[in-house]
Amino acid sequence: MDRSPLYLAALASAAVPGLDPASVEAVPSEPGQLFDVAFVQDTQHRRWVVRAPRTQAAGAQMDVTVALLALLARRLPFSVPTPKGFAALKDGGRAAVYPYLPGQNIDFASLPPGPGLAAELGRTIAALHNADLQLFDEAGLPAYDADQYRTRRLAELDRAAATGHVPTTLLARWERLLEDVSLWRFAPTPTHGDLTGDQVLAVFDDEEDAATGRIKALTGWEDAKVADPADDFAALVAEAPIAALETVLEAYSHARVERPDKHLERRARLASEMQELSALMAAVGDDDDRRVDLCSASLRRLDERLDLHDDQADDYRRPTPLRPSRGPVLVPPSLEADDDEDDVEVMFGRTAPGAADGERGEGEGTGTGSEDDAIDESRDATTGPEAATTEHVDGPLLEEPEPVEGPDPGPEFEPGFSPPR
Incomplete structure (x- = not known):
C-alpha cells in the first residue's frame, strides 16, 4: 500500500521524542517496493528518513538489518543508517526513523577512473568484506x-526456468557457468548484497573534481549476508566504464586482508545477468502479469545482447591484427665464398627441357636466359650444317655423360637435359 506523506510524518513524530515535523517529502513508489519512504524536516532544521515496511516479511527483514547495522556502525570507516526510534504500525510491525545521511548518490556509468572516487569505492567495499x-x-x-x-x-x-519466461540460450549459458565448479572457489565474505549507485552516498571537497570524492555512507542493507564477494560488484561490472572498474578492483585488491580469487569479476558478471531472474520471480509471486511481461521482454533483450557480444568475440571474419612473431628466427646456412656461384646455380637451375630461362650446365655457354633465345638455339641445332649429316636414331643424340663426383652434379645430369651442340 502507499501510505500518505502526512501519515509517515506522524510516524516520525511518534518515534523520536522532540521531533516536530515542519515539512515532508515522500519517495515515489515503484513496483515491487518493500518500504514506504519519506524525508521529514523538523522545526530544528534536522532531517530524518522514515521507512515503513509494506509486508510482515519486509518488517522481519528490517528488524534483522537493524540489528546488523547497530553492530557495524562502530566498526566500519563509513556511516550506515542507524535508527533513533520506532513507531508501531496499525497492520502489525513497526516503522523505523533514521537521521538523514548527507551525500550524493553515484552514477556508476559516469564513474571516473584513477585516484579519487573509484579508488575510494574499491577501498570501501574492501572494508566491508574485511x-x-x-x-x-x-x-x-x-x-x-x-x-x-x-x-x-x-x-x-x-x-x-519452470515459468517458461526465460530464453533457452540464457538458461544454457547460466547453467554451464553454475556447473563449472572451478569458478566457485571463494572465501565466504560479509556482503551488502544490493550495492548500486543509489545505495552509495559520496561527498566532495570540490564539486568539480571527482578526485576529491569520499564515500560517506552505504544504505539499503536488506539483502546483506555472508556469501559471494562478487555480488557487490554486479552493478559495477554492468554499468561502470572499463577503466573505472579496473581502478575499483585494483584498490579493492590492495585493501583486502585476503587476496581476491581470480574469478571474482566473471562471477560478478553472472550475478549481474541473473538479477533479472529475481525481478521475474517477484513479479510471478505477486501474480502481476504486466510486470511479468516487462521482465520477459528484458530477458529477451539480455539474450540478444549477450548473443551479439559472443558473436563479435568469436567472429572469424574480423581481421586479426598482425603481431610480431615470437618464435625462433630461421637463419639460412652461410655459404663459402668460392662456392657461391655453384651453389646458386644448383639452387635455381632448370631441370627440364624447354626451360624458360635457358640456363646451361657449367661451361656450356652464356645464354641470356630468355625464352626466345632458347627457341632460336634449338632451331639452329636442328637446321644447321651439322644437322644435315646427323642420322636419326632413337634416344639421346649424345652419349650419357660420365657421372660426376659430388653431392649434386648439376642440372646437366638430370633426365631430359639436352645441351646445344
Whole structure:
C-alpha cells in the first residue's frame, strides 16, 4: 500500500521524542517496493528518513538489518543508517526513523577512473568484506559457503526456468557457468548484497573534481549476508566504464586482508545477468502479469545482447591484427665464398627441357636466359650444317655423360637435359 506523506510524518513524530515535523517529502513508489519512504524536516532544521515496511516479511527483514547495522556502525570507516526510534504500525510491525545521511548518490556509468572516487569505492567495499563474519552471525543473517551458494543459484535458475519466461540460450549459458565448479572457489565474505549507485552516498571537497570524492555512507542493507564477494560488484561490472572498474578492483585488491580469487569479476558478471531472474520471480509471486511481461521482454533483450557480444568475440571474419612473431628466427646456412656461384646455380637451375630461362650446365655457354633465345638455339641445332649429316636414331643424340663426383652434379645430369651442340 502507499501510505500518505502526512501519515509517515506522524510516524516520525511518534518515534523520536522532540521531533516536530515542519515539512515532508515522500519517495515515489515503484513496483515491487518493500518500504514506504519519506524525508521529514523538523522545526530544528534536522532531517530524518522514515521507512515503513509494506509486508510482515519486509518488517522481519528490517528488524534483522537493524540489528546488523547497530553492530557495524562502530566498526566500519563509513556511516550506515542507524535508527533513533520506532513507531508501531496499525497492520502489525513497526516503522523505523533514521537521521538523514548527507551525500550524493553515484552514477556508476559516469564513474571516473584513477585516484579519487573509484579508488575510494574499491577501498570501501574492501572494508566491508574485511569485517568479522561473527557480526553477521550474531545479527542472525544467513551465511553460505561457496558450494551452498552455487547450489542456491542453481535452484533459483530451475525455478525461473519452470515459468517458461526465460530464453533457452540464457538458461544454457547460466547453467554451464553454475556447473563449472572451478569458478566457485571463494572465501565466504560479509556482503551488502544490493550495492548500486543509489545505495552509495559520496561527498566532495570540490564539486568539480571527482578526485576529491569520499564515500560517506552505504544504505539499503536488506539483502546483506555472508556469501559471494562478487555480488557487490554486479552493478559495477554492468554499468561502470572499463577503466573505472579496473581502478575499483585494483584498490579493492590492495585493501583486502585476503587476496581476491581470480574469478571474482566473471562471477560478478553472472550475478549481474541473473538479477533479472529475481525481478521475474517477484513479479510471478505477486501474480502481476504486466510486470511479468516487462521482465520477459528484458530477458529477451539480455539474450540478444549477450548473443551479439559472443558473436563479435568469436567472429572469424574480423581481421586479426598482425603481431610480431615470437618464435625462433630461421637463419639460412652461410655459404663459402668460392662456392657461391655453384651453389646458386644448383639452387635455381632448370631441370627440364624447354626451360624458360635457358640456363646451361657449367661451361656450356652464356645464354641470356630468355625464352626466345632458347627457341632460336634449338632451331639452329636442328637446321644447321651439322644437322644435315646427323642420322636419326632413337634416344639421346649424345652419349650419357660420365657421372660426376659430388653431392649434386648439376642440372646437366638430370633426365631430359639436352645441351646445344
